[in-house]
Amino acid sequence: xTGLYANTIRETASQLDAVMGLSAPSRAPSQRFRRExxxxxxxxxPSLLFFTVFLILPSFFAIFLSLxxxxxxxxxxxxxxxxxxxxxxxxxxxxxxSPILVNTLVFAALxxxxxxxxxxxxxxxIERLRFQGFWRFLYFLPVVxxxxxxGNVWKMMYQPSGLINGLxxxxxxxxxxxxxxxxxxxxxxxxxxxxxxxxxxVLILTAGIKAIDRTVYEAAEIxxxxxxxxxxxxxxxxxxPSLLFVFITQCIAGLxxxxxxxxxxxxxxxxxxxxxxxxEMYQQAFKFGAWGTASAMAMALFVIIFIITLVQxxxxxxxxxxx
Amino acid sequence: MAVRNKRVxxxxxxxxxxxxxxxxxxLPFFDxxxxxxxxxxxxxxxxxxxxxxxxTWSNYSxxxxxxxxxxxxxxxxxxxxxxxxxxxxxxxxxxxxxxKLHFRGRDVIFRFILATMMLPPFLLLIPDFxxxxxxxxxxxxxxxxxxxxxxxxxxxxxxMLPFLVSGFGIFLMRQFMVGIPNEMLEAARIDGAGEWxxxxxxxxxxxxxxxxxxxxxxxxxxxxxxxxTSLMASTNPDLMTLPVGIQLLQSFIDPNRTMPIVMAGIxxxxxxxxxxxxxxxxxxxxxxxxxxxx
Numbered sequence: 381x382t383g384l385y386a387n388t389i390r391e392t393a394s395q396l397d398a399v400m401g402l403s404a405p406s407r408a409p410s411q412r413f414r415r416e417x418x419x420x421x422x423x424x425x426p427s428l429l430f431f432t433v434f435l436i437l438p439s440f441f442a443i444f445l446s447l448x449x450x451x452x453x454x455x456x457x458x459x460x461x462x463x464x465x466x467x468x469x470x471x472x473x474x475x476x477x478s479p480i481l482v483n484t485l486v487f488a489a490l491x492x493x494x495x496x497x498x499x500x501x502x503x504x505x506i507e508r509l510r511f512q513g514f515w516r517f518l519y520f521l522p523v524v525x526x527x528x529x530x531g532n533v534w535k536m537m538y539q540p541s542g543l544i545n546g547l548x549x550x551x552x553x554x555x556x557x558x559x560x561x562x563x564x565x566x567x568x569x570x571x572x573x574x575x576x577x578x579x580x581x582v583l584i585l586t587a588g589i590k591a592i593d594r595t596v597y598e599a600a601e602i603x604x605x606x607x608x609x610x611x612x613x614x615x616x617x618x619x620x621p622s623l624l625f626v627f628i629t630q631c632i633a634g635l636x637x638x639x640x641x642x643x644x645x646x647x648x649x650x651x652x653x654x655x656x657x658x659x660e661m662y663q664q665a666f667k668f669g670a671w672g673t674a675s676a677m678a679m680a681l682f683v684i685i686f687i688i689t690l691v692q693x694x695x696x697x698x699x700x701x702x703x
Numbered sequence: 704m705a706v707r708n709k710r711v712x713x714x715x716x717x718x719x720x721x722x723x724x725x726x727x728x729x730l731p732f733f734d735x736x737x738x739x740x741x742x743x744x745x746x747x748x749x750x751x752x753x754x755x756x757x758x759t760w761s762n763y764s765x766x767x768x769x770x771x772x773x774x775x776x777x778x779x780x781x782x783x784x785x786x787x788x789x790x791x792x793x794x795x796x797x798x799x800x801x802x803k804l805h806f807r808g809r810d811v812i813f814r815f816i817l818a819t820m821m822l823p824p825f826l827l828l829i830p831d832f833x834x835x836x837x838x839x840x841x842x843x844x845x846x847x848x849x850x851x852x853x854x855x856x857x858x859x860x861x862x863m864l865p866f867l868v869s870g871f872g873i874f875l876m877r878q879f880m881v882g883i884p885n886e887m888l889e890a891a892r893i894d895g896a897g898e899w900x901x902x903x904x905x906x907x908x909x910x911x912x913x914x915x916x917x918x919x920x921x922x923x924x925x926x927x928x929x930x931x932t933s934l935m936a937s938t939n940p941d942l943m944t945l946p947v948g949i950q951l952l953q954s955f956i957d958p959n960r961t962m963p964i965v966m967a968g969i970x971x972x973x974x975x976x977x978x979x980x981x982x983x984x985x986x987x988x989x990x991x992x993x994x995x996x997x
Contacts, residue, residue, distance in 0.1 A: 413805055413806070415898070416804045416805050416806055416898070417804075417805070417806035417807065419800070419804055419897075419898035419899075420800040420804035420805075420806040420809065421800075421806065423796040423797060423799055423800035423804070423898075423902070424796070424797050424800045424801075424812060426792075426793050426796065426797075426868065427793050427794075427796070427797040427816075427868045427873060428812070430793070430867055430868035431815075431816075431819060431868065431870075433834070434827070434831060434834070434864070434865050434868075435819055435822065435827065437830070437834070438827045438830030438831050438834060439822070439826070439827070439830070441830040441833070441834075442826060442827065442829060442830045445829065445830065453836065455837070455849075498724070501720065501724075502720070502721060502724050504717075505714070505716075505717035505718075505720050505721045506717075506721050508714045508717050509714065509717060509718060509721060513984075515721055515725060516988070517981075517984065518725040518728050518729055519724070519725065519728050520980075520984075520988070521728060521729065521732060521977075522728065522731075523991075524923050524927075524976050524977065524980045524987075525732075525927070525973055525976070526926070526927035526929065526945075526946040526969075526972065526973070526976075527927065527929050527946070528929060528946035528947075528949055528950045528969065528972075529735070529946070529969040529972070529973055530731075532949075532950075532962075532965055532966070532969060533731045533732075533734060533735045533966070533969070534731060536734070536735075536738065536962050536966070537731060537734055539747070540749075541746075541747045541748060541749055541751055542751065543730070543734050543751060543753065545751070546750065546751025546752075546753075549749075549750065549751070550750075575727070575728070575731075578728075579728075580991050583988055583991050583992055584991065584992060587992045632823070636823045636824075636825050638825075638930075639929045639930050642930075642933075643929075643950060658825045661825065661828075661829075662825075662828070662930075665828070665829050665832075666832075666934060666937075671829060671833070674829055675829055675830075678825060678826050678828070678829065679826075681823075681825070682823060682826050685823060
């Protein structure tokens with residue numbers, strides 16, 4: 381639940397300005413402001429203390445570590461080496477750019493496309509049905525399950541003696557090594573990622589569709605538009621804000637998640653085929669104790685996620701201007 | 704005429720699509736449930752059977768013995784309750800200050816809290832881990848955080864500390880509390896009520912719905928938390944929660960029926976969250992939609 385992104389933030393910030401602008405001027409004596417000020421800081425104190433210890437301090441520490449060489453736990457052993465960690469991991473001779481970053485992008489792209497397409501289809505259909513609560517509940521089940529449950533169940537279903545190969549065999553199709561074949565292991569995990577996140581996306585898109593004014597559809601119907609045309613001409617463009625939110629959050633989740641990969645493949649195998657950037661960072665840090673290298677990887681991934689998010693916002697704004 | 708026909712017609716295509724999708728969503732859960740009842744020698748063999756042939760409860764008792772489910776359950780409950788309580792209290796307090804009190808730096812702080820939500824958790828994994836390790840005066844560390852073996856990572860507090868405050872929670876509370884009428888607060892102030900009394904008597908009771916939503920989201924998220932907890936507990940089974948224990952203790956299980964026992968453990972760990980979700984679906988769903996809409 382890392383939540384809400386740039387456009388939301390900008391929006392609320394401007395709301396805040398409005399609130400401040402309206403309420404700040406004059407009134408009440410300064411003594412009251414002093415009293416409120418003291419109370420305000422007291423109410424905020426626990427949160428601010430927390431953010432200082434677990435967010436601000438660690439952020440600077442992470443930047444510093446990414447510019448240092450350090451193995452083990454002895455703080456006196458840290459040596460500052462500038463951008464060497466970055467140039468090392470970003471050199472094309474290593475494994476970080478290829479296959480690991482490539483895997484990360486493929487994994488995110490696959491899971492985003494599957495989840496967005498699937499949730500859009502379901503949200504569009506679910507809205508006309510009876511028992512909507514029941515259907516939504518079904519799709520939402522995986523969202524409340526732990527990654528350990530999801531990962532292990534799918535790992536079991538993917539096995540040669542599991543449910544999916546059982547079905548394939550019943551149809552006289554040869555078994556597939558979903559997690560053992562390096563070519564299809566990554567897509568296999570991406571499918572699970574999409575499966576697990578589709579429920580939240582369905583909810584948000586259904587709410588978005590419900591918010592569209594019915595009269596627009598009626599007008600289109602009178603003009604002779606079929607349901608396919610209304611979907612492309614009305615639903616999609618008017619759903620753009622919800623769709624953008626789902627797209628961006630799914631993208632961010634796909635780029636940074638690695639819990640599913642730990643549970644399903646343990647070490648990013650077979651032969652690095654499911655190793656993604658965040659998981660490589662985790663391994664470098666907690667398996668090999670290479671704090672510097674790992675921190676540089678974390679920073680690199682953060683910058684990549686940030687840039688991809690900005691590009692998506694920018695593209696969406698451009699598309700919006702064209703409308 | 705054509706229009707009316709369209710309205711009355713049952714949307715069969717939609718039903719089929721949603722039902723097929725629904726089966727895909729539910730099938731893994733049924734496979735989980737049925738596998739947890741499969742007897743010895745029934746798992747991992749061909750041909751595959753969806754339903755257990757020799758129905759047995761023995762995987763559940765094995766899960767309690769071999770996975771120490773009782774201990775894991777207690778840890779999960781403790782950590783989740785402490786974190787949820789803390790997030791609720793701190794979010795309500797900070798949300799109130801940001802929504803209803805006037806003081807210098809308020810909008811800077813609010814912007815900062817919005818920004819914290821954009822920091823991905825993996826970025827803080829390494830520094831937070833090192834902070835735990837070098838926490839002063841715990842786990843044998845001296846006042847400078849040196850000399851011990853493990854520091855805070857030996858203490859169950861380490862599972863909770865990084866989750867005690869939530870930027871998202873503060874944001875949610877603040878957005879809700881902005882809507883509380885000022886007249887109500889002013890009236891109480893004129894009667895001489897202090898800010899704490901105001902907060903406790905007027906603001907908190909009104910914030911109940913949003914508190915339930917935030918509490919549910921936090922509860923479910925913390926109950927299912929994996930990466931950080933597994934890091935803290937990797938060498939210390941005393942600190943394992945349900946998901947972490949089920950994952951990390953797999954190698955100690957009877958190898959002939961690892962998966963059925965794991966599935967039994969997973970069923971037990973999933974049931975509480977599922978029940979909570981069933982009863983409070985409305986609130987949880989609203990939280991997800993809120994985070995997407997606003």
